Amino acid sequence: MAFQFEILATDPTGARLGRLTTPLGVIDTPAFMPVGTAATVKAQTQQDLETLGAQIILANTYHLYLRPGHELVRQMGGLHKFMSWLHAILTDSGGYQIFSLSDLRKVCDEGVTFRSHIDGSEHFLSPEKALEIEMALGADLIMVLDECIEAPAEEPRAREAAARTLQWARRSRDYFGQHGNRETQMLFGIVQGGTYASLRHEHAEALVSLDFPGYAIGGLAVGESHAATCEMTAVVAAHLPQDRPRYLMGVGKPEQILDYVALGIDMMDCVLPTRSARHGCLFTSQGRLLIRNSQFAKDNRPIDESCGCAVCQRYSRAYLRHLYSSGEFLAAILNTHHNIYFYLDIMRKIRDAIGFGRLGRSRSELQERLNRQI
């Protein structure tokens, strides 16, 4: 078996310590996946990502399909070789970006028509086409096409989209069964259903009957309350098989990660550490720090005195503030490095805590600290 998912330990909170083995290496779970939209995690070299200990990164099918094009990536030997990242990669299906970035999208049962946000050209994506693209890109973990809806959405709208997403999941499974290769790619189904518990429950059960090797939970953290995100996640997780990895898409804030882990989530991704970094928002063990603030102008301390990242070993807040104020590339480079380290370090600490069965004890204190602003 090229892919294998094992649960190594569970915690009284419900958290799972696991290990997802892929052809390109092991992913320790719960895992946070840095986002590398256009085959690059913005402002980091692949060497930086290796230094940071990233075991998997995410790339966006929508962006790579439009530029440089999946056929070009295929001809260059696939995404791993193209970007020189010989570790695990996950690609989404493009669904979320079509619904959030592009104009003039028109959904029918067959698929979705949309316009490129780059040049306005018209494109059509079906579940089969999405997989064809993802197979050309060649990521290790790939996603079925799903219909993402505006939030909040009325129940009938959420029901319709969930039904279509289920149809598409079936077609995706069948297409991948015929044309895909289970030795090199692992296909995840995606649970939708808006913020309606009964719909989420139904959809999860129906999707599980299609027997995917992994399950994603989509359409959450899109504007609803954190409590609602957690409630939906709990409902879905309760109906997913214990022995398959669970990926909660597009989350989360540092202080929320623990909640998702406690709900049995194994994988997460979010642009927050990288995007915030470019806007000068730095995460620390004592809360958020906005580096542009004048209070840091003469602050010779590192971002976070308890952080072990290369940036905190070498540079001061005063210098980082100067770089940010001057609009220098190095601001984005160093801030991003620190924030990714911070996220990956949280995950390492969480995994340790699950292993020792003590995740629950330090949870609220940790969350309170992460929620502060320096």
Added chain:
Amino acid sequence: MAFQFEILATDPTGARLGRLTTPLGVIDTPAFMPVGTAATVKAQTQQDLETLGAQIILANTYHLYLRPGHELVRQMGGLHKFMSWLHAILTDSGGYQIFSLSDLRKVCDEGVTFRSHIDGSEHFLSPEKALEIEMALGADLIMVLDECIEAPAEEPRAREAAARTLQWARRSRDYFGQHGNRETQMLFGIVQGGTYASLRHEHAEALVSLDFPGYAIGGLAVGESHAATCEMTAVVAAHLPQDRPRYLMGVGKPEQILDYVALGIDMMDCVLPTRSARHGCLFTSQGRLLIRNSQFAKDNRPIDESCGCAVCQRYSRAYLRHLYSSGEFLAAILNTHHNIYFYLDIMRKIRDAIGFGRLGRSRSELQERLNRQI
């Protein structure tokens, strides 16, 4: 002696192999100094610069005076500590930037009044004030304030500016003698004189009589022909003492560097490798390469097959073209890294060739190659 300059070998062309010892390390000459305008070489970390083998970088007094301010840098322990670069740094005097970047400059014998290009605020810089700023920044090699003129300039204009630059040099020497520290900073005089050989000659001789430990040649490579740059450099070099380092400011193109070295130049700086990199122009042993060109879209080769830099070891032209086309940070990071490596590697090869007395032999063939476009 904290500073020491030795000539280790000379080449029949006139090139000098040397070693400039500073309190923060040795600089092998001829040296190329990457430009780190705002206390950062754009898109490179200090660790990157160390990996590249940079022994000295340049920072711009004008920019650092305006932001974050020299008093702040002084309070943070000086430029080395502020930017975490514990190797040699050279600062210019701010003169060139005042004359090229700022509005409403008004020169009188006392100094120059100018407006900030950032916020339009008015400032006054005298030779003494320039040194006060450079002493606060604390770079190892520092420059006197000179008057930079538009190019081309009529002879009377060039003569007037050279005379003022000489007055300023005398005041700078005296001010530094009273307030400076020769154990930690080495003050360079600057030869001006436009494109007038007799004026350059006169100015060099007068400046040498002021007995600076190092000499810079300014006001060249600002629009005149390469032949004129070389002619002026030769005239000046002939009148500079053999035992002092010679710094030709703001040059040059890869294929011109050898000419300057052959004229006895020991140090150079130029934004070309870094700025070109951000515009997708890459230097190779076979000539320039514009990475945006469609011919590289599916080119799996490195930028330069004979290059030993980290970028050429790992990434393809196809990927670099994708990054550049997508406006990704990583394009600037990787392109800059390669171009600086290329420049520093040329200097290493030049130093080797001088050591073996064979610089002249390979000169024209190398220049012809560097001048090509791939």
